[in-house]
Amino acid sequence: MIDKKDVDLKSKQFVIFRIDDQEFGANIHKVSIVEKMMNITRVPGTPPYIKGVINLRGEIIPIMSLRLKFGLPEIEADDDTRIVIFKFDEYNLGVVVDGVNEVVSFNDSDIESVTSITNDRSLDYIIGIAKADGRLITLLNIEKLIGELMIKEII
16 A cells, blocks of 8 residues: 555646746745746846846845746747746745746656756756656756856855
8 A cells, every 4th residue: 555645755746837839847845936027127247048136025036037048039028927936045036937837746757857868967957857648848957957046146
């Protein structure tokens, strides 16, 4: 008999969001809040994928465009555009996405490792590819993806 606690430990929840025509997922435990698009203040001297900062309830949060980070063209924000705020220890970072779809639970058996596809070390920010209802969802390790930003923020 399978213990319920064992099943819960193997199942992880991910916030699923869209960039262009691809779906991505991030561990729900790293997501602080999802906000509608708001005014972003540009900060001079930052890379193009750093959109700037927002003031969210008195806290200044840096904002990154995943579209630009992934080399996709920038598009005009619309009603679906969202800012996903991730929390890492005491640091927050917002990520602009084209839309947030849902929260999905995946078992380890639903996730295919990318090391079976490629050994490219630049892809270590990808945890794996999950299969859900005929869809393929790229699961991101947000800490690794934005690790260089967090280091610069701390310094």
